Amino acid sequence: MSIDEYRYRIQPVKGYWFTSFLVKELSNRTGCFETTLDLGLTRTTICLKNRVLSIGGKEINITDVTPSENHRVVLYDIETGAVYEVLRYTETGFYKLKAIALDKAPTLEINGIHMHRITGTDPWKDTLAKIRAAGISRGNIVLDTCMGLGYTSIASIIRGAFEVYTFEIDGNVLWVAERNPWSNRLSSDLIRIYRGDVTQLIHKFPDSFFHRVIHDPPRFMKSTGDLYSLDFYRELHRVLKQRGVLFHYTGEPGKHSNFSVVRGVKERLEKAGFKVLGFDGDSQGYIALKVS
Numbered sequence: 001m002s003i004d005e006y007r008y009r010i011q012p013v014k015g016y017w018f019t020s021f022l023v024k025e026l027s028n029r030t031g032c033f034e035t036t037l038d039l040g041l042t043r044t045t046i047c048l049k050n051r052v053l054s055i056g057g058k059e060i061n062i063t064d065v066t067p068s069e070n071h072r073v074v075l076y077d078i079e080t081g082a083v084y085e086v087l088r089y090t091e092t093g094f095y096k097l098k099a100i101a102l103d104k105a106p107t108l109e110i111n112g113i114h115m116h117r118i119t120g121t122d123p124w125k126d127t128l129a130k131i132r133a134a135g136i137s138r139g140n141i142v143l144d145t146c147m148g149l150g151y152t153s154i155a156s157i158i159r160g161a162f163e164v165y166t167f168e169i170d171g172n173v174l175w176v177a178e179r180n181p182w183s184n185r186l187s188s189d190l191i192r193i194y195r196g197d198v199t200q201l202i203h204k205f206p207d208s209f210f211h212r213v214i215h216d217p218p219r220f221m222k223s224t225g226d227l228y229s230l231d232f233y234r235e236l237h238r239v240l241k242q243r244g245v246l247f248h249y250t251g252e253p254g255k256h257s258n259f260s261v262v263r264g265v266k267e268r269l270e271k272a273g274f275k276v277l278g279f280d281g282d283s284q285g286y287i288a289l290k291v292s
Helices: 020-027 123-134 151-159 171-177 181-187 198-204 222-228 230-239 259-271
Strands: 015-018 031-035 044-049 052-055 058-061 074-077 083-085 087-089 094-098 107-110 141-144 163-168 191-195 210-215 240-249 274-280 285-290
Touching: 015 020, 020 031, 087 171, 094 171, 107 171, 123 151, 123 210, 123 240, 123 285, 141 151, 151 163, 151 181, 151 191, 151 210, 163 171, 181 191, 198 222, 198 230, 210 230, 222 230, 222 259, 230 240, 230 259, 240 259, 259 274, 259 285
Parallel strands: 141 163, 141 210, 163 191, 210 240
Antiparallel strands: 015 074, 031 044, 044 052, 052 058, 074 083, 087 094, 094 107, 240 285, 274 285
């Protein structure tokens, strides 16, 4: 099978998004005013009276869209009228779109673990730090190994990348991304999404295909170990062009729950053929270069 057999087309849900931060603001207002109904991406004029919101010809009672817990996100689906929290309980885990502020990009939380840094930063700033560390520039073809909410892919295109290839193995993550307004730009034709295991599908790419690779894997555990393996690092080296840059997020080594694994990242990258330029504290990852 060719790589395009695994192509996934994201289908963003159109709607209004409510958080405890927004509900608090609405509870203190009346009349017509501007606010954000998509977690800060745009500002919209709404009218509010007796806790009933009037917007786009629809009337929404604030009580009906109040999150059941802080940091959860309630979606009002414009097309169907459905109202629900953007979360999923499955046999393998609990997935939640987590709001961190009225007007900031949310993060994805899986089994209580955040997929972005939010202490002293926010998910979008966290993403931009990684983009800068990778040195993504105009015309680059980029590999974003682990899509998540797609912020890395979207920021790469904004930065001027010609095309981004990204992978997501978990259908629950794709479901959340389709219901996150900050992920809407994943529908761009410049972003090619593949449903599957990047450690397996990477073999379908030719040598020296990518200018830049951003490897931002989930936390190391038994189920994600292949993403930290020497074999996978060798494949990343193979598909990267000469003088191409790899950014590998690890988090702060000294604070990592499994320090030996993070320390071993540098050693394995070097064994795979990379020249590791160093650890970047701002983005909290290793920057490496293909020089052979």
